[in-house]
Amino acid sequence: MVVIDLVFSLDSIVTAIGMVSHLGVMVAAVVASVGLMMAFAGPIGEFVSEHPTVKMLALSFLLVVGVVLIADGFGHHVPKGYIYFAMAFSFMVEMLNIRLRKRVAAPVNLREPYAPPTDTPS
Structure with a gap:
């Protein structure tokens, strides 16, 4: 730290x-x-620990920023508005997903679990 x-x-x-x-x-x-x-390292660390998908989102943001910096280095300008909009949209979708996961208590089971018949001699 x-x-x-x-x-x-x-x-x-x-x-x-x-x-x-x-x-x-x-x-x-x-x-x-x-x-x-x-001041904010602890609360942010706890939030990321509770929501591992946020960690993946942050890594994807770093990847996007890295690609944009490399593109700028090669002389290809990417408008910052596009990058900020994509990041904000992704962040909003992730927050909606987190909120939805809190409401759903148990995962949805689409089928009955398959248990093969047991042939136990009696």
């Missing part, structure tokens, strides 16, 4: 250096980002 926070903090520092010339603003950005990560 601490290593991930450090990596994201370094990323925040590099971003802040590129965007702002005031040292105080850079320090405040890094402190705020680390504080938010520390």
Whole structure:
């Protein structure tokens, strides 16, 4: 957890250096980002543990972002609106699925379970 926070903090520092010339603003950005990560890491971790499909959704988002970055590197621009819409739509569908799974208490059995006859001598 601490290593991930450090990596994201370094990323925040590099971003802040590129965007702002005031040292105080850079320090405040890094402190705020680390504080938010520390505050929300537990609840988000618990939510992802309870809903493993969210983990797959997050991995697919990372894959999409990676493909878009590679495409940009090769000079093919993908409009960000398309990416954001696809991610928001996928997230909304997943939230609906989670809500539906909470309502259904037991899985649907389409057939009676098959149990072969047992020939036990009496």
